[in-house]
Structure formats: structure tokens, C-alpha cells
Amino acid sequence: MSKPLSENAVIVLICAGLAAATFIAFEEVRHNGFVNYDDTVYVTQNEHVRAGITRESVYWAFTSRHEGTGNWHPVTWLSHMLDCQLFDLESYWHHLTNLLFHIANAMLLFWIMRRMTGALWPSVFVAAVFALHPQRVESVAWLAERKDVLSGFFWLLTIAAYTRYTAGGGLWRYMAVVVSFALGLMAKPMLVTLPFVLLILDYWPLYRLRPDRKVLQKGPRSGESLQPGGQTPTLRFLLIEKIPLFILTAVSCVATFIIQRSHGAMVEGFHLPLNIRLINASVSYVQYIVKMFWPTGLAVLYPYNPGMIPAWQVAGAFLLLLFVTAGAIYASIRLKHRWFLAGWLWYIGTMVPVIGLVQVGSQSMADRYTYIPMVGVSIIIAWGAAQLSRKWPYYDIRLGIVGSILLLVLAVCTRFQVLHWRNDLALFGRAVAVTKNNCTMHKCYGVALLEAGRFDEAEVNLTESLRIKPDYADGHESLGLLYHKQERFDEAIASYQEALRLGKRVKAITFRLAEVYADDDRFELAIDNYLKVLELQPDSVDTRFKIGVLLFKQGKYDQAMDYFQYIVSERPGSGQTLYYIGQIRAWKGEFDRAIEDFDKAIDAGVRSADLCNNYAIALISQGKSDLAAVKWQEALLLKPEHADANRNMGLIMVQQQNYDEAIEYFSQALSGKEDFPQIYNDLGSVYLHTGEYDLAIANFRQAIKLKPDYSEATANLKKAIQRQDNTLSR
Helix, strand or coil, X not given: CCCCCCHHHHHHHXXXXXXXXXXXXXXXXXXXXXXXXXXXXXXXXXXXXXXXXXXXXXXXXXXXXXXCCCCCCHHHHHHHHHHHHHHCCCHHHHHHHHHHHHHHHHHHHHHHHHHHHCCHHHXXXXXXXXXXXXXXXXXXXXXXXXXXXXXXHHHHHHHHHHHHHHHHCXXXXXXXXXHHHHHHHCCCHHHHHHHHHHHHHHXXXXXXXXXXXXXXXXXXXXXXXXXXXXXXXXXXXXHHHCHHHHHHHHHHHHHHHHHHHHCCCECCCCCCCXXXXXXXXXXXXXXXXXXXXXXXXXXXXXXXXXXHCCHHHHHHHHHHHHHHHHHHHHHHHCCCCHHHHHXXXXXHXXXXXXXXXXXXXXXXXXXXXXXXXXXXXXXXXXXXXXHHCCCCCCHHXXXXXXXXXXXXXXXXXXXXXXXXXXXXXXXXXXXXXXXXXXXXHHHHHHHHHHHCCCHHHHHHHHHHHHHHCCCCHHHHHHHHHHHHHCCCHXXXXXXXXXXXXXXXXXXXXXXXXXXXXXXXXXXXXXXXXXXXXXXXXXXXXXXXXHHHHHHHHCCCHHHHHHHHHHHHHHCCCCHHHHHHHHXXXXXXXXXXXXXXXXXXXXXXXXXXXXXXXXXXXXXXXXXXXXXXXXXXXXXXXXXXXXXXXXXXXXXXXXXXXXXXXXXXXXXXXXXXXXXXXXHHHHHHHHHHHHCCHHHHHHHHHHHHHHCCCCHHHHXXXXXHHHHHHHHHHC
């Protein structure tokens, strides 16, 4: 007869199974990319994070309140920085880090529940539902929500430290609680409710708060805890014990309130009256539970539409919350089922910061907010099922079978939900499909379609976002971007101007408006708008570069040089700026200095056919035709259809009387730029020289068609016709 496994061996096998099941359910997340929804703010376009762990980036993490997040969470920043340090921008590893944190949290939750309650299989169920439920996908698959899995880790670590402290006391054990809690707050301020949760755990399952008389007489049951020495702490002692934690909570609440309000993330009370917020909060409490039992239609953003909630849903939500609360109190007092009240208070309490009583953002609810709170509901289900089924024959086997089937279904649903996060099109398209009147997601989906080149579908979604919310500044800005890419310049300008009128992202939209004017060759208007950007951001080197380029295109070389030289003084290695300075000096006849600037531009990493072509022209001006030919050949390697480089090589071939190659170069030049009358004239001249008068006449006529006042081509055409007539008359 085989020897039964020890308790430790069983726990190890359970943890291994839990980790394996979680990995299988979520493993597709490794193949997902970054999404254009806060991932840019947190990682891909955040220069501080991309720099990795440096003295400057660490200082920034602790002192910055990034305008894109409105939060102070240095531990989260450091986590992303470490990923960039190790893996650069390989999304595979960033997502794997999120998944590994989630797996660690699931195992930690199991260990905590088992340690506190002494109940093995209910603890397994709570941890498995936490690990495998589709509502967890948003926290795990969304890289910007690293703060969820990271703060969840410190949340659970704090509880683990607290259980050790309650079992043995001691200053160092208490300090472990405080440090873990502080780190959690620096990962995400949602941990502010944790001190209250510790009081709930004192009530159950630690039995430190008003214990049952039989507990005092007989001692704690498995998983129950009293103070060392058998002393039962009073409520006053338990509150005093947590004063350092309450102080940290207060500081975090005040800091979060100030930061989010200053960044405009918080919706003021006069915009959303208290009764509206209460309605949304009560309905959301119920909807979260509904989605726990029936996890369909999950989306990255649920729009805030309180006026569209039917009255019966509002009344039903209030009544249901009151009924469950009353039932939890009754079960706790009369039936001694403390787990019911503890689980319910866990859920209700941990949701308070994000339920919308103080509205932050445009969402009515969010799946990521359930990462920790739903543990409370799972506790009610696990211990409730065990309590109700104890009178059944073989109840443990039956519960095991039902629980296993349920967890398998959740794991399969989670695998499918992960696929909706694989890219922008999948994520935002799904949100549009499963929600109504979601202007933000229609805008995001429209932008994703725009980037995919699906312009017609993009316009439909961007227009729909503005139908839902006509004063949606981001929608007007995105529609302007679409019109700009389609070269519908007047419509783009109108959209950007409307976005500016609404007063959002003034600097960014003014910059975009200037880009439209520049592409429409309305250089003066473009420069005026770039100058407005400079007023808002005087140190913007990029804006100064844009102004310099436009002045250069207008032939205002001295003014352009002032802007370019300022840029070089700020960024000595700006290759494109050095290239333009070289062109201006070449235009002024300062060829030696121009070549020096071109060399510096090349050293700075500029590799372009235009640079090689202009470099060659400067060399030709110094009589260095052989070196110039090498540069033109280099230009053609970079861009075979480059019209100027091909033409110049053709002219060299004409000088060398290599007419066949000259014809090839001129023909290649025309493939890159068919509206170049000089090349038609050059090609006609070669044919005139070789006696192919029909081809010569055709090319001269094409040159004149493109440029009617082209006197040289007109003279060459007369010469070709005359020679052709002389040939025919012989």
C-alpha cells in the first residue's frame, strides 16, 4: 500500500498545478503586441522608461507625475524600466513579466487562504477562480496595467506578512507589513483600503476581533489566531495597531486626489451630481458580480451612460445590495457564518476607490478594478458551497467535480478573451462590438483602422464617435489626421480648428495643424502655427527644425540658418540639421564648409540619396567629378529611381560620350519623376546626337508640354526637325 502524500507535498503539487493551469490559460498573451491605449504612455513612447534603470530615470520615477497617467506610482515605473533594461521593446518579455506576476499572485493567495483558514480545497477554489477568470485578462494582457498585478503582489504580500505578525508578534514582522503596504501604494494607490481589509481578516478568519465564546474557551480552530500568550485584542488595540497603515492610506489618498485633479482626470461634482454617481456605483456593484458569473461582452472600456440605465435596474441594484448586506449580517450573527460578511465587506470595501463615488476617467466600470475585490465574492462561493453541501453524500467528490468543470470553462473563456488583446484592431473592434454609444472606442478603432490603411472604415468609426459626442476633441483631432493622410487639407484644417476650439491638447493639435498647412504648401500659415507651438513650448527643438525647413523651402536661407544653428547648439549631433546647413552653405558657394557639414551629417547617421546627391554637386563645383560620380552611385544604391542622381550620372556619361548608358540613366530618372522637363530635354539631346530624330523630337515636345516657355527645348526641337528634314530630302 502506497504511503499517502504529506500535507506539504500536496500543497506543492497544488501550487504547481495552479501555476501550470494559469500559464496555459494566459500563454497567448506572450504573442500580443503593445496597444495604442496607454502602452505608449507607460512604455513605448516614454523616453524615461525606455532608458532603463539609470540615476536620472529613477529620480524621474520618484518625482514625476506623468501627465498621461495622473498617478504617482514609482514602483510601477521602475518595473517597466527594468523590463526595458533587460528586453528593450520586445513585447513578448514585457507580457511574460505580467503573466509571471499573476501566477505568483495566485499561488500567494492560495498560501494565504490556506494559512489563515486551515481549509485546503476552498482555498484552492478561491485561488483558482482568481487565477483563471476572464475578468483578470485586462490586468494581465494590458501592459499598462502592470500596476494591477504588481500592486496585487504587494497586497497579498502584506497580508502574508500580517498573518505571520498575528501568529508571533514582533516589531520586525510588523515592519514587514508596513514596508509591503508602502511598496504596494507606490505601485497603485488602490491599496488604500488594505488596512480596512486587515480589520475584516481580524474578524474572519483570524478571529482577533470579538471572537466567539467557544473560541476563547477551547482555543482557536485550524487557521484561527489569537495574540501571543492567549491575549484577545480589543477593537481599540486593533485600530491603534494599524495607525501607521492608516497614515500611509491618508497620505496616498490626498496625493492621488491632488494629482488626478490637477491633471484633469477627475470629473468635478457639478458635472456629475452625487445622485448620478450613486446610481452608477450601485449598478456597477451588481454588474461586476453578474460578469463574474457570466463573463461575456468584456471590453477594455465601458462608457459612462448613467442616463440610459433603466429605472428597474437602478431599483433592483439598490434592493439587491441591501438584501445581500442584510443577509451577510444575519448569517454572521445568527448562523456564525463569518465568512459571508467578511467576503462581502471585502468586495464592497475594496471597490470603494474605483466604484465611481469620486469619478475618475470616462469609464462607468472596468474589469481591471476587480483584480483584488472579486476575491471576496469567491470566498463567499467557496465557503458557502462547502457549508450547504455538507449534508450531501460524497459532497466533497461532487464539489470537486463541479468545481473542476467550472474552472475548466473559465480557463477556456480566458484563452479566448486573451486573443482580443493581440493588437489594436482586435481590442478596439471588440469593444465597439460589445458596447453601445462608446465614443472613445469608436475613436480608438478608427485610429487603428487609419494606421492599417483602411480609410473608409476609419472615417465611419471616427464620424460615429462624433455623432455620439459632438464636442469630443480627440475625435475631431483623429478625423483631422485621417483627412490629412488623404490630402483632404481643407477638411483636415476644419477638424483641427474644431478640436482647438474645444480647448484640449492645444500644443499637439496646433502642431498637427501646422503640418497640414506645410503639406498644402501654405508655408506662411504653417510657420505661424509652429510659432504658436513655440510660445507654448519655447524649448521645442523639433518645432524649430520644422520652421527652419519651411524657411529653407521658401529660399529664406539666412533666417533658416538662424534656426538650424540654434538646434545644433542644443543638439550637436542632429544629422538632418547639419545636412540642411550644408545645403545652405553650398548655395552660398561655401563648398568646403558644405562638405564638412555633409560629413558631420553622415557621421551622425544620416543616410539618404538626397544627401549623397547634394554632396556630389558640391564636389562637382570643386572640379572633383570622379568623386562626385562615386557619390551619385551611392545615392542610386540607396534610391535607384532618384531623379537628380540619375540625371547627373547621365550628364557625366554624355561628357564621356557613353550615350547608351546616358540613355539608361535618363530613362531611369524619368521613372522616378515624369514631370521633369529638363530630363526630357537631356534625353532628346542624346537622341539628337545619335541621329534618332523621331525619339529626339518626341522628348523635346514632352519637355515643352511640361514647360511651355522652355526656350532651350524649343531650340533643340527646331534643330531636330531641321536635321530630320535634311536627312529625308537626301
